[in-house]
Amino acid sequence: MSRLDSFIRRLQAQRDCLSAAVAQIRGIDGFVLELGLGNGRTFDHLREICPDREIYVFDRQVNAHPDCIPAADHLFLGEITTTLPQALARLGANAALVHTDVGTGDQESNTRLAATLAPMIRGILRPGGIVISDQALNTAGLSPLPLPEGVKPGRYFMNKAV
Numbered sequence: 593m594s595r596l597d598s599f600i601r602r603l604q605a606q607r608d609c610l611s612a613a614v615a616q617i618r619g620i621d622g623f624v625l626e627l628g629l630g631n632g633r634t635f636d637h638l639r640e641i642c643p644d645r646e647i648y649v650f651d652r653q654v655n656a657h658p659d660c661i662p663a664a665d666h667l668f669l670g671e672i673t674t675t676l677p678q679a680l681a682r683l684g685a686n687a688a689l690v691h692t693d694v695g696t697g698d699q700e701s702n703t704r705l706a707a708t709l710a711p712m713i714r715g716i717l718r719p720g721g722i723v724i725s726d727q728a729l730n731t732a733g734l735s736p737l738p739l740p741e742g743v744k745p746g747r748y749f750m751n752k753a754v
């Protein structure tokens with residue numbers, strides 16, 4: 593498969609997982625976290641599909657499209673492993689949905705970062721909250737959810753806080 597096809601399928605999987613998760617958290621109050629602002633495309637999509645939720649965004653720096661830059665009080669700038677505990681202290685364990693998309697081409701470092709982030713993400717989620725991730729997240733208190741139809745296992749991941 594060409595890298596273009598693979599990229600397209602990953603983004604389709606991301607969008608399908610986001611839609612499925614938003615439907616599943618309908619009865620759970622709480623905010624949304626976007627780990628990895630990047631260009632701001634997913635943040636923009638989240639604003640569209642979660643119009644009534646607070647959305648907090650994380651990145652080392654802002655490199656997003658000018659229309660997709662969160663307000664300063666909804667932006668955590670710096671290393672996620674530092675800013676996620678800061679968010680927990682400020683906002684409490686009240687996330688209904690977390691999306692994380694911080695992977696790079698270096699699988700070894702992706703796996704290391706995912707192992708560090710998994711318990712932190714679990715720690716900020718409400719019971720019943722959902723995390724959607726580009727990397728596998730394995731930690732106590734996260735249970736895998738079935739992927740939406742058409743999403744190939746391993747392309748994207750969905751877990752529920754139990």
Ligand SMILES: C[S@@+](CC[C@H](N)C(=O)[O-])C[C@H]1O[C@@H](n2cnc3c(N)ncnc32)[C@H](O)[C@@H]1O
Nearest residue numbers: 628629630631632633634651652671672693694
């Ligand atoms: C693939 S991009 C995210 C794309 C984004 N979802 C979008 O729709 O444009 C990944 C982003 O994560 C950020 N990132 C990766 N590792 C990070 C870390 N350890 N701490 C903070 N930001 C990180 C990078 O700076 C980059 O902007």
